[in-house]
Amino acid sequence: MKIAVCVKQVPDTTRVEVDPETKTLVREGVESVLNPLDTFAVEEALRIRQGLGGTVTAITLGPPQAERMLRQVLAFGVDEGVLVSGREFAGSDTWSTSYALARAVETLGGFDLILCGKQAVDGDTGHVGPELSVHLGLPQATYVRRMREIEPDHAVVERLTDAGYEVLRVPLPAVMTVVKDLNEPRLPNLEDLFRGRFAPLKRLGRQEIAADPAQIGLDGSPTRVVEIFSPSVERAGRIYEEDLGAGIAQAVRLLEEEGLL
Amino acid sequence: MSRLEIIQQSCDLCGLCVEECPFDALAIVEGWLRVGEGCVLCGVCVEKCPADALCIVEEREREERDLGSFSGVWVLAEQSAGRIHPVTFQLLGKGRELADRRGTCLCAVLVGDDLGAAAKALCCFPVEKIFVAQHPSLARFRSGTYAAALAELIERERPEIVLCGATSMGRAFLPRVAALVKTGLTADCTGLEIADEEGLLLQTRPAFGGNIMATIVCPRHRPQMATVRPNVLPTLEPGRLRDVEMVRFTPSGGAIESAVEVLEVCEKQTDAVNIAEADVVVSGGRGVSSAQGFGLIRELAQELGGAVGASRAAVDAGWIPYPHQVGQTGKTLQPKLYVACGISGAVQHLVGMQSAGKIIAINQDPEAPIFRVADVGLVGDLHVIVPRWIERIRRRRAADGPNNSAGASAPPPGHGEGRS
Structure with a gap:
């Protein structure tokens, strides 16, 4: 089984702030990390390899600095890392990102399964997996929470839905996005981390993956961000610390106002 | 990327291209020549076609040619077994506003099978047209078939705006549609406005874990597509049943084929109602301390006729399953009332619930x-406060007497005895 896992470098979202003056993201000093939701995809790929044999390749589209994140992924025991990089890719939205990843997957060739996290925690769109599957002309399963069965030619998976789950039989090759219910990711030990530092890492540019310049980067992206701003979340609520009795009475009053009593 | 375009009025269905295509990517389906997924743009068909009915066009040329020729606002009416998802009625309200602003029509789109009841229900809403994409193979949701059917309908009808709920269905198949028709898609929008005379749609959404809001546009491509979070927009109430034009649409052979098989659908696998749809959500976090502790959270939820949610900490601790998780890696809610018990409120949790109508929080740390x-x-x-609160609620209800119809979820008398 030849498995590709698409991963993304994201800023640690717990530490992102907006400069109130410039309304831009303050990203200085904010560490870039592997998208936490991708760890479940990496883990699943490794487990499948354990059962069926084969290889796991981690692919990312990002700036040269994404190599550090890719090394983290290699430390989990991934066989090979591929960094798709180049100035032309800058400003890619989900459409052109998925296009570039598809070109890379096709260039490397021969994958039976392509796994992604359900979404990246910076953009939170969840578009890239499904769009990738269209660009590759492959079937998809999103929000996979359990692999019931995996064979060289098909998989039976549970897909999480809003109201429960559904069981899908998906022929391989296919693209799947996974949720955190799926597994418990391993923690790399020192030896793994050491191996990650020296594991093979391939760099691919636009020409190597034969990507159409008109489909990548800002130019190839149908969407544009025109404004960013801070959400206002604060409420002028009342906090009861000493006078809990009054607080509970207020909570009951609120229920009444909302028509809940 | 380029694409193979068929000039249908020139094509006389001679079938030569179908024979010559080395990739079997061309087919004549129901009297129309269609390009399938196997096309690699080798150009053999273009050369062989005696009618010059095929050409390979640069996508760019196509996209910039005729933005103005797209019109109409579409709302995808998500349905399952004839029941229309509530987000649809929220989208129809916003869709009506956008269509009026653009001086164009509002259309609802149904995809599935056996859609009579759903179509009729939509006739109570101010739509000019209902597209019904119906086929037995669409009976169950599959992202591949639904996306192909909607993409085909979009290519044919050319709407300028397409809206869909950011549900597990919408989020799984709208990106496929966007990839197929090559246009932009904005996920999880919380606000939609028309910017200018060109009809540019300003799509506002949270990003970076809710730390920022971003406004996104799709300037050179149509339709402009967005998924919208459930329970963010107000719900449009049904009006009188009206006569609405129904346009039936049968997706082509290629569109309704899918190699993915749905073996089983299991709904409500936990005790929870779908928290994303509940009016009241009572959530527990680290402060609940144990799986048993969620009994109290459940009791309060039941008292308020609500559903049970949880923070990531509680889910990670194994006290309650993942479908209950509220927040960035869980669900985004906008209930009328959100009660947070023993939840500190990390930003990843706040993004999932901060747009609730009212919020009541109980926590030890001021x-x-x-x-x-x-x-x-x-x-x-919370182990002290919640029981006291429940008791006050019950006393209040008892004082109001049994005729208080607002308390539809009130427990039977005596239910609360032995507690305080």
């Missing part, structure tokens, strides 16, 4: 960030 978004904050041990 500095907890959850209090910044709370309408009423109670500082103390």
